[in-house]
Amino acid sequence: MQRLTAAIAQVAEHERKNDFRVKPNVAANELQAALIAALPSLIEQASFTLPLYADNTAAIAGGLTAGRLYRNATNSVQVVV
Known part of the structure; x- marks a missing residue:
């Protein structure tokens, strides 16, 4: 860093x-x-x-909007679509 x-x-x-x-x-x-x-x-x-969500659907249900980042259970960074 x-x-x-x-x-x-x-x-x-x-x-x-x-x-x-x-x-x-x-x-x-x-x-x-x-x-x-x-x-x-x-x-x-x-x-x-980053917030943790199971998948794209869960992220949207949790209040994230398209383009926002979240992580899944394996700590992979995902983008809401």
């Missing part, structure tokens, strides 16, 4: 300074790498913060 925060801060600082001496692809690649590295942790955190 620290790598992700540092990469985002670097990109923001680069944009703030508008410093064209650094290639934008370098910052973008670092941000992408940090996002990929942080993804498992983000998914794990999401499984604890």
Whole structure:
């Protein structure tokens, strides 16, 4: 998570300074790498913060609307349709 925060801060600082001496692809690649590295942790955190429903029908009955995220019994992230 620290790598992700540092990469985002670097990109923001680069944009703030508008410093064209650094290639934008370098910052973008670092941000992408940090996002990929942080993804498992983000998914794990999401499984604890997303509501739990058995299926799409149960999620709708529980008040979720189309496009909202929830998790099922196996902690798979689902989207209400």
